[in-house]
Amino acid sequence: MQHKKKILIFIDWFLPGYKAGGPVRSMANMVEYLKDTYQFFIVTRNTDYTETTPYTGIKPNVWTDFSENVKVFYTTPEYQNLASFKRISKAEVFDVIYINGIYSWKFSILPLMALRNYKGRKVVASRGMLAQSAIDVKGGKKKIFLKLAKFLNMYKDVVFHVTNDKEKEDVNEALGLGLSIRVADNLPKKELPLEKSIHKVGGKLRLVSLARISPEKNTLFAIEQLAKLEHVKGEIVFDLYGQVYDADYWEACQKVMDRLPENIRVSYKGLVDADLVGEKIQHYHVLFLPSRGENFGHVILESLMSGRPVLISDQTPWRDLAKEQCGWDLALDSSDSSGIQGWKEVLELLMDMNQEDFDLWCAGARKKAVQFVNNPELRAQYKGLLG
Numbered sequence: 001m002q003h004k005k006k007i008l009i010f011i012d013w014f015l016p017g018y019k020a021g022g023p024v025r026s027m028a029n030m031v032e033y034l035k036d037t038y039q040f041f042i043v044t045r046n047t048d049y050t051e052t053t054p055y056t057g058i059k060p061n062v063w064t065d066f067s068e069n070v071k072v073f074y075t076t077p078e079y080q081n082l083a084s085f086k087r088i089s090k091a092e093v094f095d096v097i098y099i100n101g102i103y104s105w106k107f108s109i110l111p112l113m114a115l116r117n118y119k120g121r122k123v124v125a126s127r128g129m130l131a132q133s134a135i136d137v138k139g140g141k142k143k144i145f146l147k148l149a150k151f152l153n154m155y156k157d158v159v160f161h162v163t164n165d166k167e168k169e170d171v172n173e174a175l176g177l178g179l180s181i182r183v184a185d186n187l188p189k190k191e192l193p194l195e196k197s198i199h200k201v202g203g204k205l206r207l208v209s210l211a212r213i214s215p216e217k218n219t220l221f222a223i224e225q226l227a228k229l230e231h232v233k234g235e236i237v238f239d240l241y242g243q244v245y246d247a248d249y250w251e252a253c254q255k256v257m258d259r260l261p262e263n264i265r266v267s268y269k270g271l272v273d274a275d276l277v278g279e280k281i282q283h284y285h286v287l288f289l290p291s292r293g294e295n296f297g298h299v300i301l302e303s304l305m306s307g308r309p310v311l312i313s314d315q316t317p318w319r320d321l322a323k324e325q326c327g328w329d330l331a332l333d334s335s336d337s338s339g340i341q342g343w344k345e346v347l348e349l350l351m352d353m354n355q356e357d358f359d360l361w362c363a364g365a366r367k368k369a370v371q372f373v374n375n376p377e378l379r380a381q382y383k384g385l386l387g
Contacts, residue, residue: 004069006092007386009042010085010111011100014072016055017048018274019243021212023100023127025274025298026186033187034382035069042066043088044107046074050245080106085114096121096386098161102129103142112154121387123182125161128295130174133315137216146174155179161385164317167295184381186296188373192305193278195366200285200358203234205351207311208284210277210299211291213244213253213268218290218313220249221332223256223266225290225343230261234351238266238288241280278306285358286311286350290332290343304369309361311346325364 013020015028031040046060047053054076058064061079066072073088089097089111097115099122101108108124115122128134135142149155160181162168168181198206211217219240226238244250257266272280277299281287287303287310294300294316301318303310310327312318321327330342353361 004037004039005095005387006039006041007096007098008089008092008094009040009098009100010107011042011044012104012107013049014042014044015066015274017045019051019271020049021243022294022296022298026125026127026296027100028274029187029189029298030382031070032067033190034379034386035067037379038069038386040070041092041094042070042072043085043111044072044074045080046076050243080110082110082114085111089115089118094120096123098123098125098386100125101127103145112158122158123161123385124155124158126167126171126295128163128167128170128293130170131167131293131295132170132173133216133293135174150176159385163296166317182381182385184385185375185378186298187378187382188301188305188369190373192366192369192373193282195307196282197359197362198282198285200353200355202352202354205234205236205286205347206284207236207238207286207288208241208281209238209287209289210241210272210280210302211289212242213240213250214246215249216292217242218292218332220253220256221290222288223253223260225347226264226266227256227260228344229264229347229351232263232348232351234263236264236347236351238264239284240266240268241270241272243271244268277302281306281308284308286327289313290330291315292332301369301372304365305373307362307366307369309365311343311350321368324368325361326368327361327365 011027013024015024017024046055046058054060058074060074060076063071063073097118099108099111155175160171160179162171162181162183163185164183168183171179171181209222213219226236260266281303287308290313292315297316297318300310300312300316304326312329313332314329319329321329328346
């Protein structure tokens with residue numbers, strides 16, 4: 001029997017957590033997709049994002065069998081230190097160390113320090129954190145850290161995992177040329193949800209966002225585009241699902257929501273378990289997410305897999321969607337005639353769309369997802385990354 005390589009992973013949050021969004025989904029998909037080829041050992045917190053209450057029914061600080069070829073070590077806060085991580089890393093002979101993220105002191109920086117003398121392959125997933133738009137959010141500390149990382153040559157023995165060429169450019173820009181970088185796109189869920197149709201008539205439109213309520217996800221921008229439809233006849237529903245962690249930003253969103261006409265309703269609906277995202281999307285016509293930047297955008301793929309077109313910005317890897325009749329990726333820059341005006345035009349188009357035309361866009365979304373999920377190059381990319 002061929003030896004399955006052992007991959008030791010450090011990540012802030014993992015299943016059953018879901019509030020951290022994309023990073024959790026990226027890792028969950030990766031281990032599910034590749035566990036027939038590798039053995040995964042995941043070190044993470046025993047709490048979800050923003051929570052202090054531990055997961056119920058999970059014993060911390062020991063290896064827990066999560067699924068076939070996947071073990072998880074759920075750590076308590078007092079266990080999240082240099083000595084503990086060194087101890088974990090020496091308990092087995094690991095073929096690859098995989099560190100998720102850049103800025104987390106406990107699960108990105110400490111593991112690098114603990115494994116400074118490790119001679120095997122070390123992989124760091126930048127997860128879009130080195131894009132300029134991401135660096136600029138609370139950028140003071142991040143810029144100091146990046147300067148220090150370059151000065152100390154912190155990543156000299158590391159292979160960076162990026163999901164596209166743009167992210168590769170971001171890594172080089174932030175940390176300097178000469179680094180080892182591998183492109184391997186994020187892996188999808190293996191199974192597509194069952195196709196479900198939704199009633200669509202002209203004059204009615206149901207939009208949904210499943211993302212953090214935050215400047216990065218551009219929630220306020222989305223609501224402002226709906227405000228420009230105040231003279232449109234008909235009914236628009238826009239439901240927001242996701243974490244609210246910036247009270248001032250949410251207050252700004254609510255002020256615009258309060259000024260909307262009665263026929264345009266924006267509502268906050270709380271959180272959705274990661275396993276139910278696809279099902280939730282199928283209750284709406286379109287995913288509306290004018291994000292300022294995504295290195296992948298799992299919820300975009302989830303929408304396409306669920307047979308729903310997307311209305312997103314041009315700041316994600318999902319481009320030229322209208323050509324494939326599966327969605328729209330529009331510019332955010334108000335100076336661009338295809339940008340701000342384009343949002344209003346597309347929303348009006350969606351508003352007027354009838355069942356027959358809408359079904360064509362749903363079919364296009366599903367086709368796009370099937371092509372991505374069945375791409376044979378995905379597994380080859382990870383073979384190059386993990387060996």
